[in-house]
Amino acid sequence: MEAFTTHTGRAVPLRRSNVDTDQIIPAHWLKKITRDGFEDGLFEAWRKDPEFITNRPERAGATVLVAGPDFGTGSSREHAVWALQNFGFKTVISSRFADIFRGNSLKNGLLTVVLPQETVDKLWELTEADPTAEITVDLVARQVRAEGVEAEFELDDNARWRLLEGLDDISLTLQNEADIATYEGVRPGFKPRTIRV
Amino acid sequence: MGRTLAEKVWDDHVVRRAEGEPDLLFIDLHLLHEVTSPQAFEGLRQAGRKVRRLDLTIATEDHNTPTIDIDKPIADPVSRAQLETLRKNCAEFGVRLHSLGDVEQGVVHVVGPQLGLTQPGTTVVCGDSHTSTHGAFGALAFGIGTSQVEHVLATQTLPLARPKTMAITVTGELAEGVTAKDLILAIIAKIGTGGGQGYILEYRGGAIEKLSMEARMTICNMSIEAGARAGMIAPDQTTFDYLEGRDHAPRGEDWDAAVAYWKTLRTDDDAVFDAEVVIDGASLSPFVTWGTNPGQGVPLSANVPDPASYEDASERFAAEKALEYMGLTAGQPLRDIKVDTVFVGSCTNGRIEDLRAVAGIIEGRKVADGVRMLVVPGSVRVALQAVEEGLDKVFKEAGAEWRHAGCSMCLGMNPDQLAPGERSASTSNRNFEGRQGKGGRTHLVSPQVAAATAVLGHLASPADLSDATATAGV
Ligand code: SF4
Numbered sequence: 001m002e003a004f005t006t007h008t009g010r011a012v013p014l015r016r017s018n019v020d021t022d023q024i025i026p027a028h029w030l031k032k033i034t035r036d037g038f039e040d041g042l043f044e045a046w047r048k049d050p051e052f053i054t055n056r057p058e059r060a061g062a063t064v065l066v067a068g069p070d071f072g073t074g075s076s077r078e079h080a081v082w083a084l085q086n087f088g089f090k091t092v093i094s095s096r097f098a099d100i101f102r103g104n105s106l107k108n109g110l111l112t113v114v115l116p117q118e119t120v121d122k123l124w125e126l127t128e129a130d131p132t133a134e135i136t137v138d139l140v141a142r143q144v145r146a147e148g149v150e151a152e153f154e155l156d157d158n159a160r161w162r163l164l165e166g167l168d169d170i171s172l173t174l175q176n177e178a179d180i181a182t183y184e185g186v187r188p189g190f191k192p193r194t195i196r197v
Numbered sequence: 198m199g200r201t202l203a204e205k206v207w208d209d210h211v212v213r214r215a216e217g218e219p220d221l222l223f224i225d226l227h228l229l230h231e232v233t234s235p236q237a238f239e240g241l242r243q244a245g246r247k248v249r250r251l252d253l254t255i256a257t258e259d260h261n262t263p264t265i266d267i268d269k270p271i272a273d274p275v276s277r278a279q280l281e282t283l284r285k286n287c288a289e290f291g292v293r294l295h296s297l298g299d300v301e302q303g304v305v306h307v308v309g310p311q312l313g314l315t316q317p318g319t320t321v322v323c324g325d326s327h328t329s330t331h332g333a334f335g336a337l338a339f340g341i342g343t344s345q346v347e348h349v350l351a352t353q354t355l356p357l358a359r360p361k362t363m364a365i366t367v368t369g370e371l372a373e374g375v376t377a378k379d380l381i382l383a384i385i386a387k388i389g390t391g392g393g394q395g396y397i398l399e400y401r402g403g404a405i406e407k408l409s410m411e412a413r414m415t416i417c418n419m420s421i422e423a424g425a426r427a428g429m430i431a432p433d434q435t436t437f438d439y440l441e442g443r444d445h446a447p448r449g450e451d452w453d454a455a456v457a458y459w460k461t462l463r464t465d466d467d468a469v470f471d472a473e474v475v476i477d478g479a480s481l482s483p484f485v486t487w488g489t490n491p492g493q494g495v496p497l498s499a500n501v502p503d504p505a506s507y508e509d510a511s512e513r514f515a516a517e518k519a520l521e522y523m524g525l526t527a528g529q530p531l532r533d534i535k536v537d538t539v540f541v542g543s544c545t546n547g548r549i550e551d552l553r554a555v556a557g558i559i560e561g562r563k564v565a566d567g568v569r570m571l572v573v574p575g576s577v578r579v580a581l582q583a584v585e586e587g588l589d590k591v592f593k594e595a596g597a598e599w600r601h602a603g604c605s606m607c608l609g610m611n612p613d614q615l616a617p618g619e620r621s622a623s624t625s626n627r628n629f630e631g632r633q634g635k636g637g638r639t640h641l642v643s644p645q646v647a648a649a650t651a652v653l654g655h656l657a658s659p660a661d662l663s664d665a666t667a668t669a670g671v
Contacts, residue, residue, distance in 0.1 A: 015514075016514075016515075016518070017511040017512070017514070017515050018390060018490050018515055020490065020627075020629045022608075022627070022629040022630065022631060022632050023629065023630060023631075026631055026635075027260075027608045027609060027610045027632075028609075028610060030232050030233075030260075030610065031232075031261065031273075031275040031276055031278070031279045031610065032275070032279075033235035033236065033239075033278065033279060033282050034235075034236065034239075035236050045630060045631050045635065068511060069391065069511060070390055070391045070394075070424070073390055073391070073424065073490070074326065074421075074627065074629060075325070075326045075340075076233065076324055076325055076326040076328075076340035076341060076342050077232075077233065077342075078233070078236075078324075078342035078343040078344060079343075081342070096391055096394065098391075098394065098424060099360075099394060099395065099424070099426050100326060100339075100340055100341070100342060100421075100426060103341075103342060103345070104342035104343075104344065104345075107342065107344040107345070108344065156358070157217055158217060158218050158219060169344070169348055169356060170244070170246075170347065170348050170351050170352060172356075173221065173348065173351075173352045173354060173356060174351070174352060176212070176213050176221060177352075179212050179213040179221065180212055180221075180223070180249075180352060180353065180354055182212075183212040183223050184223075184353075187223070188454065188455075188458070189451060189454075190447040190451040190452070190454050190455040190458075191225055191316075191319065192225065192226060192313070192314045192315075192316055192319065192445045192446075192447075193252040193253065193445070194226070194251075194252055194253060194254060194255040194293050194314060194445070195251060195252050195293050196252070
């Protein structure tokens with residue numbers, strides 16, 4: 001996983017709540033068997049509209065998505081995170097994320113930042129008025145900064161550490177392989193098995 | 198202090214707990230399907246890892262599979278490639294797989310329970326958000342992303358922060374004609390699509406205890422639509438009776454030991470939930486959605502709400518957008534909404550009881566002119582059972598299409614899709630924009646409402662069916 005320390009970039013203000021995973025990446029894209037090449041599927045239905053925010057020339061190259069509440073609801077598809085990353089987003093700001101989406105994003109190094117809705121409103125106003133305005137998301141200081149905005153955000157220490165270091169969960173877990181083996185040794189015999197081994 | 202059901206199951210699966218770290222939980226059952234697994238297997242391959250516990254892993258094909266002409270090669274080359282990738286991966290790594298054409302094939306959340314693999318007090322995961330379904334057995338079951346799929350394949354564990362717990366107590370008894378689907382739609386409308394976020398829900402109370410296993414699965418299935426990753430119901434005699442004798446249910450002494458353990462899986466009287474919601478089950482009536490998220494629902498007897506009536510600005514905006522997308526006007530009675538398609542199926546309502554309910558209503562009646570009705574069983578086993586009971590004939594005689602098992606129009610990854618602007622009454626779980634096909638408009642309903650709607654051509658409940666629609670004696 002790519003490490004995330006701090007990022008500064010221009011923003012896409014997306015004034016919509018409940019942006020579900022079917023909007024982020026429609027199901028027909030999920031037939032792909034790779035983790036890349038999803039950029040054209042991002043917000044596919046909305047992007048048909050030439051006026052849709054990501055289609056506007058002044059938003060080209062923006063890397064910070066400022067979204068409405070309940071971003072990423074719906075399915076567990078990690079493709080939603082890949083699509084955002086493939087498109088060029090490094091971080092998403094919202095007042096509330098769906099759990100699975102948030103977990104997926106943090107596992108891929110896409111930093112999801114939770115800020116109060118009032119702060120999101122300010123970021124919307126700022127970046128709508130001035131498309132060149134930049135937002136800095138600083139994971140080291142756990143802070144979001146933009147003109148007239150300086151907001152702290154929370155992220156638990158463990159998740160933050162893994163992001164800062166770009167650590168891979170599986171290798172971390174396998175360091176505790178002995179604990180897994182111990183647990184397996186005392187699991188009750190009546191637990192279900194899919195095959196006899 | 199006592200513990201809740203969720204806390205008990207959680208505690209029993211902690212492999213490692215350390216200050217400042219998420220708990221490492223052991224996973225008892227890992228379900229796989231073609232859509233969210235290819236990148237996980239690829240990750241294993243790249244790292245030179247193998248599947249740690251093949252005996253706790255099982256795969257089925259469901260999302261992409263066609264529901265007609267299943268003996269012919271799959272027309273869409275991309276779908277075909279994805280299924281072939283799953284087959285190749287399962288063969289290479291040694292995972293048990295039920296492919297198209299196999300008698301155990303079907304929607305992953307229908308297959309696990311019917312095989313008896315889903316058991317009380319187990320942890321169940323799958324790269325699919327509706328894994329919450331399995332919570333109906335008192336299992337801790339939740340959807341995971343592909344990185345986590347790879348993690349479970351490699352380690353049979355997941356590092357997870359413990360969610361909070363929320364009790365959803367449904368008092369009283371559901372009235373005649375009111376189903377589990379109506380109840381869960383009403384719950385989501387009440388707490389909202391983000392209301393369960395960060396919680397494991399426990400459904401409890403008199404109305405829940407009276408539900409069959411299949412109805413309980415319908416409820417837990419849609420926990421994710423309220424934002425909760427998991428929903429649970431304490432196991433009881435209904436659960437044990439459902440499991441006894443199934444392929445993978447314990448037998449003999451194991452059965453006794455299992456039941457003794459399962460009986461301990463109840464929230465203690467002195468346990469405290471982090472949040473509680475109480476619903477009067479007796480006050481409910483058939484419920485349908487009018488909007489583009491599962492929280493946008495009202496009783497069938499109501500009218501399409503006026504966005505202006507929402508105090509919250511973002512909800513108001515969402516309602517306006519939804520009405521525009523759905524092609525509806527505020528104040529319009531729900532019963533006046535005409536549909537083009539009726540879809541019966543999915544892991545929410547594609548089980549045998551659902552098909553029986555639909556057949557019971559459309560038997561001797563006809564699907565309305567101009568309405569297409571698809572009946573898609575949740576699994577091959579469900580299909581075989583339906584055929585044995587003659588339900589397939591009832592569907593066909595009424596003018597419905599009887600299809601092969603799979604996810605089908607629930608998400609439209611296969612050819613079963615709505616055309617732009619088409620409107621469906623669907624027993625599935627998501628009414629998101631474009632979910633059932635680009636530009637398609639979805640109303641979530643119970644199987645009973647789906648059946649009545651198919652006959653009348655507009656949203657309706659069985660109570661709306663007069664004798665005139667019956668062609669008795671035919
Ligand atoms: S039936 Fe629908 S909700 Fe269930 S697993 Fe299939 S696509 Fe997902």
